Amino acid sequence: MRKPLLFAFPMLIAAALLALGGCGSSPGGGAAPNAGNAVNAGAGEQAGGGAPTPKISLMLDWYPNAVHSFLYAAEAQGYFAKAGLDVDIRMPADTNDALKLVAAGKVDLALTYQPQVLMARGEHIPVKSIAAIVRHPLNHLMVPAGGGVRSPKDLAGKTIGFSSIPLYEAMARTMIKQDGGDPDAAKLVDVGYDLIPAISTGKVDAIIGGFINHEQLILDKDGHPVDSLDPAAYGVPDYYELVLAASDDGLKAKRELFAKFVRAAAEGQRYVEAHPDDALKTLLAHEDGGSPLDPAIEAKSLDILLPLMTDKDAPFGAQDPASWDRVNAWLADNGLLGSDVKAADAFVRLAD
16 A cells, blocks of 8 residues: 555546546556456457456555455456456556556545545545445554654654655644644644654654555664654544445446455455465565565564454445545545535445
8 A cells, every 4th residue: 555645635526537548557657458448348258259347457555565465366266256246456657556547547446544535535536445444444644663752642842754644744743732732733734655764863843644454664774764644533534445446437337346356355365364374475476676575574574454444343345434434524524525515425335
């Protein structure tokens, strides 16, 4: 999962739709395979000229990493094939591509983020979440371990680095205020994508936008351990960090196929839970050449992710309307979303 995509400015999505009208993207930046309109695409032919197999194209949010293990497990174990689906998993050429391509009808499904779906709806981008994948925030406020910052209110008079996204500013300010501090007493500095060097060199006293299953692990490995403060413990809604999104038109055309996809993906997740070592081997076989994976980091990442991707009281992918209401209200209260956006329009429960 890659943070620059998180809650990217919705206006960029809107502006890109026309540009995407005639082309898809592949990790190398050229035309993606099967880059025609995914919603209306024909089905692939089975071997031997039998009945066509319905095709589903999926755009990842970032390069393949531990959070995507359930997809590659579902593919390798034949769960997609058993569901009668031919699934094409793609990596975006740009981390802002996934949701734009779904909205433009160039891919069927995309991995994205709960607040981003709502913000897209606010810009009249016709997308909906069809499944919650990571059920809790991975993006935490991080501070040097053992330092003077024990809770967000301690950041008064200190500098917080964030990665160019207004959502992160709102998260940090909410956390400080909820903890009884003065958010105006902290200095927020845009450090772009340089979150790790910003905190490891002492340029900033904290960062927001780093993930506990990625940046925190890398910082620990490099000798710069950090403590993480969960935004959900300090006033930020306990949002879904990763969701699976489709377009409104795609749901009209392929709702049952999407339901089959989610059920097969759930089988993949159960396999990962039962066989994490094998699942990681499968993932590593799909690593992107330009973004090689560290097996030790990915193993630790998966350990962190698994309990955050399941809920003993709900099936894999289940979505709670109350969660969407809370995130919608918080975004509106922080000036990131218009009051006319209805949370109920931003997600669909396929079993309904």
